[in-house]
Amino acid sequence: MDAFFAAAEQAAKPSLRGKPVIVGGLGPRGVVSTASYEARVFGVRSAMAMAQARRLCPNAAYLAPRFAVYRQVSDTVMGLLSELSPLVEPLSLDEAFVDLEAGGVPASPEAARAVGERLRADIAAATGLTGSVGLAGSKMLAKIASEQAKPDGLVLIEPGTEWELLGPMSVRTLPGVGPATAEALRRAGIHTVAETREAGEEELVRLLGKAHGASLYAMACGRDDRPVVAERDAKSVSVEDTFDVDLTDRTRVQVEVARLADRCVRRLREAGRSGRTVVLKVRRYDFSTLTRSETLRGPTDDPAVVREAAARLLEGVDTTAGVRLLGVGVTGLADYTQEDLFAQAAQAAHEAEEAQERAQEVTEGAGEAGGAPQALPAALEEGGEDVSRPRRWLPGADVRHAEYGAGWVQGSGVGRVTVRFEDPWSAPGRVRTFAVDDPALEPAEPLPLVRPEPAAGPDESPAIPDGSPGHDRDQAHDQHQAHAPDPGHDHGPGPGHDHGPGHDPGRAHDRDRGRAQPLTSSP
DNA sequence: TCTGGGGTCCTGCCCCCT
DNA sequence: TCTGAGGGGGCAGGACCC
Known part of the structure; x- marks a missing residue:
């Protein structure tokens, strides 16, 4: 999948499409998980310190990962892969090897290409996201091909062309060559795959040790007979x-x-x-x-x-x-x-x-000072809500407002939370700000990225009517509620207190009038 | 204000057992 | 009974991957 986490967020949040999106840890020590292609233009990369990313691309949307969503999409994609072959080896949520031969695909470039293109179309239809396909005679080459295919493409490495193809590439292309190995090779004057081959197995073993040296030599020669292994037990x-x-x-x-x-x-x-x-x-x-x-x-x-x-x-x-x-x-x-x-x-x-x-x-929790790990969403920890801590609204999280419906947290701080009200199938939505303890606002389950089939029945109208469901109507509400008085806070959520719908919507105060976004910049 | 979280695999060393 | 070699497990660290 291409820029998987960021692409999923863009699919879920129409206002972020075409904009730089960075998913990762949002705390002071976070790192980037995934940057959208728009953000990569600014030099933002995976594994980069979030602080550096913010310097490079201050106007990006910075979001906490929503693994539940990614896992759901991943399951869908893996399901499509398993239709191609019984031998599917997932490498992570967004990547897998498929042994097409085991799936009965004829061993011709044409047949493989056709399967790959159909798969890409199926993935797009089922998830709304793009994936790239690499086709080759071994795992290593298929992986290299898929990297070349990104984003949203397909590359096939014809048998017999591996040698010339690999030769000029950087040693870093080969699996298992990271910064340390590359540096060791560089000191020996080895920069490319061709130079790795020329060094010979003996020299590589001397430089890198037995296992690493031997496998690197084989890879450099295009030899990789590792099988596709389905179902590996965690160790x-x-x-x-x-x-x-x-x-x-x-x-x-x-x-x-x-x-x-x-x-x-x-x-x-x-x-x-x-x-x-x-x-x-x-x-x-x-x-x-x-x-x-x-x-x-x-x-x-x-x-x-x-x-x-x-x-x-x-x-x-x-x-x-x-x-x-x-x-x-x-x-x-x-x-x-x-x-x-x-x-x-x-x-x-x-x-x-x-x-x-x-x-x-x-x-003990009440006295906890700074230094907390990225706090888990309180609701995740144990069934009951921890009343001693204020609710934390992580940027990117799904919420639902009793009156305004589905949205996501754009930012929060100084006792307020800013929410953008839109869903994966709507037009870009608008932003409103609430008190962090506004009872009308609740954490919500993520919505599917692809609009679910309308429920079977004589009436085929989908649950959400086409066209934006009334910005005008929202505007009217603004007029009424922009100056709603802030009712006193009740910090004693006693027994029976709940966040169900039906609370006085007047408690929602909208101070941003749809423009000012003091907490996060709007992309 | 740099540097997450979940893994796998390999190597070198030490110690114990055969 | 003593000794040395070699294997294997336990442990620590490091490289790498997504």
Whole structure:
């Protein structure tokens, strides 16, 4: 998929189409996940510090990723791929290898090209997004072809042309050659694929080690017989958080490690696995990273066991100078069924313990100062809403207003949140600003990017009528409500308080009159 | 004001066992 | 009974990928 996250956001948000869009971590230490092609013109790239991106492209829309949406689109695309062949190997949400031969596609360039073009059309129809297709006789070449095809194209590498094609390319083109390998090769005077071949396998092994050197030589010669492998089991599960501000307080570090251990086990259990080796990861103030690991006698999915192991590992790490990242992982995965009986018997006790932990966290939460990891949307953590914290409105998040309908958060701050009201099928919408605790405004489920088929029935009119559903009407509301008095705040959401619709819409105050956007610049 | 989060694979070292 | 070689597991770090 082309500029996947950013393209999905543009599809979901009509006002962003044709504009620079940057998806990534929005905190002070965020990095760019994906930049739209419009943003790349300014030099913004994946993995770049968000701060640098903002300097390069201050007028872009900066959005937090919405993985639920991307996963949905990804499932759709992977479904189309699986219609082509039983052998589909997903590499990530937006990329996969397909073995066309296993799918019975005749081994001719014409047949492959036809399948590729049809696939691209099907993806566009099913998702509203563009994807690029690389066709070749091996994974490495197919991948190179797909890179060349981007955006929105198809490239086929004819058998027999690989040698000349690869020769002049940079070594960085080859899979497995990153900055360090490229530098090692550069020092040896090797810059291109052809020079890599000329160096010979022996020299590459000497420079890079056995496995890396040998595989690099094969790749440089265009030899790559790695099969397409469907369904690979994960070998580790891990979670990590970078903190907005370095942690120095030892107790806080211990609390965070325990939280991460619990999150890690939750993920482990969701996957129905257990693990034997617990890994603690610590990135210090100076970005130096260390890991400590401990192998248990048998695999576990017991939060208490993982928490305790992580705590023991932490004991051996000096954190006084400041910690910017903490992580907890589990490797040596086994099937859940191998869980030992003792732990299962003790599980009830641990669950009671967990419940107590959570109760404690809520009371501690109120005093939490800066340095929080990118706060999870409060609603995500546990069913109940955490009343001790104000709701956080992440830019890009889906919302629904009792009166104005579906929209997305454009920005928030100083007690207000700015929302653009539009949906994937509407014309670009307009912006309104509300108090962050406006009860008429709620987080919402993402809308599908492609308009769903109208419900089967005699009446074929779609749920959302064509044409913009009445800016004029909105305007009328503006007149009425622009000066609605700000009712006093009630900070005691007692029992029975809910955010359901039907609250007095007069609480919505629209101070921007559709123009001023004090918090984020409108693209 | 640089530098996320989720992974995989490889290497080197140490230690223990055979 | 002692010794040395070699294999394998555990551990830490690093490179790479999306």
